[in-house]
Amino acid sequence: MAGYVVRRLLGLIPLLFILSVVVFLIIELPPGDFLTVYVEQLRTSGVLVSEEEVARLVKQYALDQPLYMRYITWIKNIILHGDFGRSFRYNRPVVDLIKERVALSALISLFSIVFVWIVGVSIGIYSAVKQYSVFDYVFTFIGFIGVSVPSFLLALLIIWFAYTKFGVYISGLFSQQYVDAPWSWAKFLDMLKHIWVPVIIIAISGVAGNIRTMRANLLDELRKQYVTVARAKGLSETRLLLKYPIRIAVNPMISTIGWTLPAIFSGESLASIILNLPTIGPLLMQALLAQDMYLAGSLILIMGALTLVGTLISDILLAWVDPRIRYRNAGGE
Amino acid sequence: MSNNVLLEVKNLKTYFFLDEGVVKAVDGVNFKIEKGKTFGVVGESGCGKSITAHSILQILPPRGKIVEGEIILHTENGPVDLAKLNSTSQEIRDIRGKEIAMVFQEPMTALAPVYTIGNQIMEAILLHQKNVTKEQAKKRAIDLLGRVGIPNPEKRVDAYPFELSGGMRQRAMIAMAMSSNPSLLIADEPTTALDVTIQAQILDLIKNLQKEMGMATMLITHNMGVVAEMADDVAVMYLGKIVESAPVDEIFYNPKHPYTVALLKSIPKVGKKVKGRLESIEGMVPDPYNLPTGCRFHTRCPSYMKGICDKEEPPEIEINTGHKVSCFLYGGR
Numbered sequence: 001m002a003g004y005v006v007r008r009l010l011g012l013i014p015l016l017f018i019l020s021v022v023v024f025l026i027i028e029l030p031p032g033d034f035l036t037v038y039v040e041q042l043r044t045s046g047v048l049v050s051e052e053e054v055a056r057l058v059k060q061y062a063l064d065q066p067l068y069m070r071y072i073t074w075i076k077n078i079i080l081h082g083d084f085g086r087s088f089r090y091n092r093p094v095v096d097l098i099k100e101r102v103a104l105s106a107l108i109s110l111f112s113i114v115f116v117w118i119v120g121v122s123i124g125i126y127s128a129v130k131q132y133s134v135f136d137y138v139f140t141f142i143g144f145i146g147v148s149v150p151s152f153l154l155a156l157l158i159i160w161f162a163y164t165k166f167g168v169y170i171s172g173l174f175s176q177q178y179v180d181a182p183w184s185w186a187k188f189l190d191m192l193k194h195i196w197v198p199v200i201i202i203a204i205s206g207v208a209g210n211i212r213t214m215r216a217n218l219l220d221e222l223r224k225q226y227v228t229v230a231r232a233k234g235l236s237e238t239r240l241l242l243k244y245p246i247r248i249a250v251n252p253m254i255s256t257i258g259w260t261l262p263a264i265f266s267g268e269s270l271a272s273i274i275l276n277l278p279t280i281g282p283l284l285m286q287a288l289l290a291q292d293m294y295l296a297g298s299l300i301l302i303m304g305a306l307t308l309v310g311t312l313i314s315d316i317l318l319a320w321v322d323p324r325i326r327y328r329n330a331g332g333e
Numbered sequence: 334m335s336n337n338v339l340l341e342v343k344n345l346k347t348y349f350f351l352d353e354g355v356v357k358a359v360d361g362v363n364f365k366i367e368k369g370k371t372f373g374v375v376g377e378s379g380c381g382k383s384i385t386a387h388s389i390l391q392i393l394p395p396r397g398k399i400v401e402g403e404i405i406l407h408t409e410n411g412p413v414d415l416a417k418l419n420s421t422s423q424e425i426r427d428i429r430g431k432e433i434a435m436v437f438q439e440p441m442t443a444l445a446p447v448y449t450i451g452n453q454i455m456e457a458i459l460l461h462q463k464n465v466t467k468e469q470a471k472k473r474a475i476d477l478l479g480r481v482g483i484p485n486p487e488k489r490v491d492a493y494p495f496e497l498s499g500g501m502r503q504r505a506m507i508a509m510a511m512s513s514n515p516s517l518l519i520a521d522e523p524t525t526a527l528d529v530t531i532q533a534q535i536l537d538l539i540k541n542l543q544k545e546m547g548m549a550t551m552l553i554t555h556n557m558g559v560v561a562e563m564a565d566d567v568a569v570m571y572l573g574k575i576v577e578s579a580p581v582d583e584i585f586y587n588p589k590h591p592y593t594v595a596l597l598k599s600i601p602k603v604g605k606k607v608k609g610r611l612e613s614i615e616g617m618v619p620d621p622y623n624l625p626t627g628c629r630f631h632t633r634c635p636s637y638m639k640g641i642c643d644k645e646e647p648p649e650i651e652i653n654t655g656h657k658v659s660c661f662l663y664g665g666r
Contacts, residue, residue, distance in 0.1 A: 035388060035580075086434065131395075224442055225439050226444055229506075230445070232435040233429060233430040233456065234427065234428070234429035234431060234460055235426070236421075237421055237457070247447060251447075321447075323446070323447055323493045324493070327495075
């Protein structure tokens with residue numbers, strides 16, 4: 001097992017290198033760069049920008065250097081100094097921008113992930129055990145809607161509904177007076193009051209997905225003979241369900257836990273933009289629109305790296321809980 | 334005589350209530366199993382033999398229900414009607430695995446893949462035997478594994494099911510069934526999924542354990558050879574009814590019911606000259622939703638009497654001591 005983990009960790013190094021190159025290339029792919037966008041914006045707002053001015057800016061942002069030089073400088077600073085470069089648009093270090101938002105992203109994501117797992121899995125179990133009961137049909141119906149309605153649409157609907165019916169405008173994570181205030185107990189409490197709306201909106205499709213997956217997995221397991229065997233042994237229904245089919249039905253879901261890692265970092269983008277949440281998702285979207293290359297590149301690089309690490313964590317977890325996988329790995333060595 | 338009876342099944346009817354209609358899987362079955370004896374149940378797939386066994390332990394699939402009849406188990410504390418017990422009650426759970434244990438058809442899927450066989454055997458021991466510590470249970474599990482002929486039981490107790498061959502798994506299943514010294518072992522096609530050489534070993538094992546422990550066995554099979562080898566008494570089932578029951582020699586040397594005769598003719602015999610193809614039974618098993626009227630075998634019966642067999646159900650007639658047959662050829666009109 002230890003050897004397996006070490007091998008997988010070493011395997012991450014070439015993958016991360018390839019990832020960084022691909023990320024950098026993708027960011028360079030669209031025609032133009034940050035300056036073309038910036039100069040265009042200045043010109044449309046009536047500011048005269050001379051050719052010399054543009055040339056000076058190009059030099060200042062080091063955009064005159066060849067592609068590979070910029071890549072090397074960028075990646076060298078990340079590895080040696082943890083410096084992800086500067087955002088052109090905000091004119092601040094990328095690291096500062098991320099630091100500002102990552103805590104809130106993680107908080108909202110963690111809340112919604114816990115919600116997704118606890119609610120989704122338990123309803124899934126109920127639906128499978130009481131298949132074709134009234135509540136199973138109700139949950140299945142809700143599940144289909146939850147899976148098919150995109151969260152940004154749900155966000156729009158809830159904002160509209162809250163505004164027209166109750167006159168409440170749902171936006172952001174804080175009341176007006178706390179938006180720019182430093183962190184305090186009162187600000188934290190205020191946030192707790194607001195956070196559940198985005199958490200539910202973001203969680204709903206995940207909950208629905210987990211209901212569907214858990215129900216299907218568990219139904220498969222419930223039909224297997226070892227369940228009848230356990231029943232013929234004299235086990236009570238609850239103990240039987242928990243020890244055998246549920247335990248096995250959860251395994252495939254564990255393999256998806258890794259994907260929640262990048263989600264914790266970025267938060268859901270579209271719904272966050274609509275709900276005006278100060279998380280990473282909207283930051284990435286703006287960076288891409290403005291061709292703010294170091295900011296966008298760094299965010300995508302971090303998310304990619306987290307996906308790789310998350311997948312590794314999933315694989316290790318799965319090997320840990322499922323002897324079939326553990327032993328196959330051992331046998332393959 | 335009657336105090337030798339362990340289990341009495343009287344007019345048992347188990348129906349399945351499906352969307353397509355009602356399937357009368359077991360439709361008025363009567364039999365007795367004597368202490369320490371082997372009772373064989375033979376019939377084609379789908380004739381209701383497994384459902385009869387599952388009815389005894391009340392481990393039927395969700396849509397199956399015992400609609401009528403009695404299943405009387407004579408325990409040390411007097412007779413109990415298992416058909417009257419709730420399928421999730423403590424009373425029936427105390428009987429499952431302790432008084433009546435079961436071995437299933439598919440050793441490949443009968444043991445849960447994520448727990449060691451030791452864990453699954455110990456579970457059965459700890460469930461039914463009070464004041465047993467985990468260490469004692471493990472010792473007993475190792476002892477049982479040794480008794481069913483698993484080599485190196487101290488090591489194999491920690492093996493996962495997928496590390497064992499089919500034959501070894503079936504031995505482990507038998508060890509699990511033996512763990513509480515049951516008075517009745519139900520073996521539901523215990524050798525069907527195994528190689529022929531392993532089949533003989535497993536049957537010998539069951540026979541020896543039975544002698545050692547003095548338990549009765551209900552052996553369900555479609556294999557006449559297995560019946561000849563193992564059973565004291567035999568019941569032949571066709572479409573949810575017992576058509577003929579008798580001591581094993583009577584069945585083989587003096588079969589009465591046309592279905593039994595046809596079944597026996599369809600077995601290849603060693604030493605007999607082969608002339609052409611094996612005999613098979615004419616026609617198809619009727620649709621379970623639309624059972625034939627009168628005698629259920631009349632659609633395939635070579636001795637079919639028009640106007641009699643398709644009008645009334647033949648009553649059970651005792652033509653010899655212990656030899657009962659339901660067929661108009663032997664009276665009952």
